Amino acid sequence: MTQPAISPALPADWRDFFALTKPRVMSLVIFTGLCGLLAAPGSLHPVLAFTAILCIAVGAGGAAALNQWWEADLDAGMKRTAQRPLPAGRMDRESARDFGFGLSGAAVAIMGLAIGWLPAAILALSIFYYSWIYTVWLKPRTPQNIVIGGGAGAFPPLIGWVAVTGDITLMPVLLFLIIFMWTPPHFWALALFVKTDYAKVGIPMMPVVAGEKSTRRQILAYTVLLVPLSVVPWFIGGTGMIYGVSALVLGGVFIVLSTEVGLRSSVPDDAMKPEKRLFAFSILYLFILFAMLVADRFATIYGWQA
Amino acid sequence: MIDDPRTHDLELFRARQKSRNRVLGSILGALAVLFFAISIVKISNQSHKKAEAAAAMAGQH
Known part of the structure; x- marks a missing residue:
């Protein structure tokens, strides 16, 4: 039996993938999404309600991963973010990109099939809004970036509500x-x-x-x-x-x-x-x-x- | 041979792979359970609707 001559690069730890989803931001997303869902007139079966919140959370995680894939260089330059998995060199960029796209796609597809295509479309829009309109386009260009970026964080209660009522x-x-x-x-x-x-x-x-x-x-x-x-x-x-x-x-x-x-x-x-x-x-x-x-x-x- | 860096790296590599596989396995398992539950809820919702529609029809006659 032969040993590999050069040890292959270590695959990233699963905890680093988890960190890529910005779990702390996700907790606020889950909370506001859940509030939108509970405050809406009408009712949703608990299994479906859980699925809707899961999809909102996973979608937000996917968007966060895409954001960190795009901003790895910037993150490396800031004390607050230098220890994130990409700038710290614990994960290769392609993994972060694929993980981000995978989570986002899965969240939208499951939301569409289990809950409805209107909330799924708004979820897709929110992911696109955060990872492209905010991260790629506006953040480096205008000091009003936060005002517009705030829109991304504002989607969860809207999605939660629409998951119950089916209309805006x-x-x-x-x-x-x-x-x-x-x-x-x-x-x-x-x-x-x-x-x-x-x-x-x-x-x-x-x-x-x-x-x-x-x-x-x-x-x-x-x-x-x-x-x-x-x-x-x-x-x-x-x-x-x-x-x-x-x-x-x-x-x-x-x-x-x-x-x-x-x-x-x-x-x-x-x-x-x-x-x-x-x-x-x-x-x-x-x-x-x-x-x-x-x-x-x-x-x-x-x-x-x- | 414990101090051989190749053996050591390979052990670390396998350990990392193993923990990733475990997490991925549990996620896939959980998804399978979730999809099953969603299916059951959707099917029973549909049959409820059908029963309600039938009851409404019967009420009209």
Whole structure:
């Protein structure tokens, strides 16, 4: 028996494939998708509901893998991302590409066959939106990249909702718009305290291009737009008071925190506490808002509110 | 021979392959179960609809 003369390259560890799907981002995707699915009028068999959420999550994982395949060089230049499987050299690029396309294709096909072709088409659009329109096209070109990229993260509740109802109405579009408007203040708060990394690899993040002052004003502007928008589902009668009041209270806190960020300017060696606080709250905001949307729906079903 | 790098690399290679195969195997197994469950749900949904339609027809007569 002969031993191989040269040891072949090690195949990538399965954990690195898993890391390629950005599991932490996926948890928010699963949560908002599930909320859209639970808040929608109508019902879906639990097996089919599980399948729909699985497809949304796997689709998001596929898009994340494609994003990292495309951005491996950029990721290598940033401290936050240098240890991802591709820039760290633990996986070859072709594997990441094939994995990304494979997951995306499988997610769309299963969604189409098991749930319906409308949610499958929106899922395909969201994957294309994130991995091409955002990653390849807009991210390196415009400082508004996050505003447009926010659209990719806004798809899950829309898909979850449409998986139940089978058609697109105003309510799921409103959920889409809420996440869309939420993304800029959420992300720019982060970008304010990690901006050095993006500048190094030439990605035009808002604080780098337009300056800190303008970014701060825009954070405030998007928050001021977000809060009334978040109450619209209540005004049009799509939800009850539980959601409406929660949206108002949460929105009030969001505006207070972003006003603080919007009207200050950092000093050298600033600890950036208000920005970090706004970033942390923005995540909590979205979780509670969507949880309240579901709570509101169940309260109505069980007759606890009109 | 334990210190022979070729043997050592091959062992690592096989171990890596094995863990990948295990994970892939469980995913495929889980998918098979899921597809079976989806099929059962879809078939029973269809027969429910048929039964409802038949009941509605019977109600009209």
